[in-house]
Structures are given as C-alpha cells and as structure tokens.
Amino acid sequence: MPYVNIKITREGATPEQKAELISGVTRLLQDVLGKNPQTTIVVIDEVETDNWGIAGESVTVRRKRGQ
Numbered sequence: 001m002p003y004v005n006i007k008i009t010r011e012g013a014t015p016e017q018k019a020e021l022i023s024g025v026t027r028l029l030q031d032v033l034g035k036n037p038q039t040t041i042v043v044i045d046e047v048e049t050d051n052w053g054i055a056g057e058s059v060t061v062r063r064k065r066g067q
Helices: 016-035 059-064
Strands: 003-009 043-048
Touching: 003 016, 016 043
Parallel strands: 003 043
Antiparallel strands: none
C-alpha cells in the first residue's frame, strides 16, 4: 500500500490542480512499480510560506526579495 505525501506551499493550488496531482502520482506508481491504484494513498499538505525555510530563511522572506 503506497503512501505518498506531497508538501507544497499554500499559494492557491486549485482543487483541480490537486486532483491532477493525486491522479498523476497514482498513475505513475501503477505504471512504474505496478502498484494497485485502489490501495494507493496520496496526501497533499499545504504549508504556509512562513513555515517553510530554505537556506536559513522563510519562503516569505525570500519571495519578498524576489528569489
């Protein structure tokens, strides 16, 4: 039973985009590893940019600087 956890910053991914991610990851696991889609779990966690850090800074700070 595959379990996939996708973490993205909370910046307005639409329900349609999330559905596409879930469907696509499920298909990929089936195609590449032969996993049963009926037992594949995909979870999408959306994280506030203040709570996501890169190189010692939050994504919020980096984006304000244009990075």
